[in-house]
Amino acid sequence: MAVTASTRTRWAAPLRVFERDERLFAVLLAFVMVGGLAALGLVPLRPRHRVDVYALVIWFALYKAGILALVTVNPGATRRIFTAALCVDLMLVFLLLYLTGGGDSPFVNLFFPLVAVNAYYFGRWVGLLLTVVAGMLYWTAAYLAPPDVAWTAVAIVMGQLGLPAFALGHVADRERRARAEVERLNAEVTGTLTRLQAAQEELVEAERMATVGRLSLKVAHEVRNPIAAIELNAELLGDMVQGRVSEDGTEATALVTAIRDQVAALDALTEEYLAFARFPRPQFEEDSVNDMVTSVAEFVRPLAARQGITVKVATDATVPPMEFDRTLLRQAVLNLVKNGIEAVSQGGTLTLTTSRVDETVEIAVSDSGAGISPEVGRRLFEQFFTTKPQGTGLGLAISRQIVEEHGGKIRWSSIPGVGATFTMALPIRKLEHA
Numbered sequence: 001m002a003v004t005a006s007t008r009t010r011w012a013a014p015l016r017v018f019e020r021d022e023r024l025f026a027v028l029l030a031f032v033m034v035g036g037l038a039a040l041g042l043v044p045l046r047p048r049h050r051v052d053v054y055a056l057v058i059w060f061a062l063y064k065a066g067i068l069a070l071v072t073v074n075p076g077a078t079r080r081i082f083t084a085a086l087c088v089d090l091m092l093v094f095l096l097l098y099l100t101g102g103g104d105s106p107f108v109n110l111f112f113p114l115v116a117v118n119a120y121y122f123g124r125w126v127g128l129l130l131t132v133v134a135g136m137l138y139w140t141a142a143y144l145a146p147p148d149v150a151w152t153a154v155a156i157v158m159g160q161l162g163l164p165a166f167a168l169g170h171v172a173d174r175e176r177r178a179r180a181e182v183e184r185l186n187a188e189v190t191g192t193l194t195r196l197q198a199a200q201e202e203l204v205e206a207e208r209m210a211t212v213g214r215l216s217l218k219v220a221h222e223v224r225n226p227i228a229a230i231e232l233n234a235e236l237l238g239d240m241v242q243g244r245v246s247e248d249g250t251e252a253t254a255l256v257t258a259i260r261d262q263v264a265a266l267d268a269l270t271e272e273y274l275a276f277a278r279f280p281r282p283q284f285e286e287d288s289v290n291d292m293v294t295s296v297a298e299f300v301r302p303l304a305a306r307q308g309i310t311v312k313v314a315t316d317a318t319v320p321p322m323e324f325d326r327t328l329l330r331q332a333v334l335n336l337v338k339n340g341i342e343a344v345s346q347g348g349t350l351t352l353t354t355s356r357v358d359e360t361v362e363i364a365v366s367d368s369g370a371g372i373s374p375e376v377g378r379r380l381f382e383q384f385f386t387t388k389p390q391g392t393g394l395g396l397a398i399s400r401q402i403v404e405e406h407g408g409k410i411r412w413s414s415i416p417g418v419g420a421t422f423t424m425a426l427p428i429r430k431l432e433h434a
Contacts (some may be wrong), residue, residue: 030064102145124169131162282325343369
């Protein structure tokens with residue numbers, strides 16, 4: 001077994017040279033032509049017609065090796081190389097006929113492998129054309145180097161050349177069409193399998209997300225009532241300890257405040273899960289994108305100011321009123337703004353801009369934070385993926401869902417150490433009223 005494997009490995013590299021049809025054709029043509037020439041050299045010639053056939057065989061073999069090298073080095077010019085080689089082969093056979101007795105030369109038999117093999121490569125109609133050319137060259141050589149040949153002899157040679165050449169060319173054409181059809185079907189099957197695999201992965205992911213969504217909805221529903229009770233009791237407890245000037249009273253007030261803050265954060269968390277699980281259908285009404293973006297900026301400005309962050313707004317006056325769901329789109333922008341505020345350090349800047357690009361309105365939210373790493377960027381819109389300790393990983397997913405419900409797309413860009421920009425591109429939507 002080891003010897004067999006070693007032998008197979010030894011011959012693997014040389015055989016790979018013949019994996020391409022063009023190289024195999026070059027080797028096949030060289031084999032039949034050189035072999036035919038060597039075999040015909042065994043036929044005795046008249047003294048005045050003798051040539052050094054075996055030297056000619058060596059030179060012919062070197063010439064065919066050169067053709068193989070050209071095809072290997074320059075595969076794009078294969079057809080031109082084979083056409084030129086065919087012309088050279090025809091002229092060499094013609095010269096051999098002329099030098100070795102014309103109509104009596106045995107080298108007329110070289111036309112048979114030459115025409116047949118080229119008919120297989122170029123097709124049946126080229127095979128018939130080569131048959132006519134070979135017959136004319138045979139007749140011309142006999143005319144220039146008597147004895148002449150009768151037209152019946154030329155016709156017989158052409159018939160013997162043309163019939164197998166046409167048959168081989170026909171078989172080759174059918175084989176090429178069959179191969180092309182197989183390759184086409186293989187490409188279709190491969191594409192179908194790829195699409196099926198992608199669809200299966202999407203289906204599994206969708207099912208997983210649907211399961212998580214149902215679970216989130218159930219958990220959020222179950223948690224809301226206890227959260228409301230805790231918040232109410234914390235508020236009552238706060239009223240009870242408020243006004244007490246003792247050290248214990250002050251500590252109790254601080255604890256109650258911390259409880260209420262955590263309850264508020266938990267309530268916001270459940271609301272975000274509920275928003276994701278029960279995504280509403282957009283209600284499109286004509287409104288101003290610029291006004292909506294400005295109102296979001298004004299809403300977050302006090303919070304940003306407490307953290308030392310400057311909020312800038314730049315709206316494009318050419319942005320027209322358009323149909324969109326103000327509540328949903330405001331939520332999408334607000335999610336991006338919240339992420340920007342969390343990414344910006346003290347003294348940073350958050351910028352909201354609108355612009356019109358052809359028939360699209362773009363809303364961009366830029367921050368001067370640390371930017372987004374490529375590792376995080378690859379999973380940026382993945383549901384439940386977050387880099388924040390208290391994050392849900394749903395903010396960007398919800399924003400993208402809202403934008404897609406408006407027929408738009410969301411993209412992002414980032415420069416490490418400079419900041420990140422999220423851009424929502426929305427088509428200008430105009431509903432026709434009856």
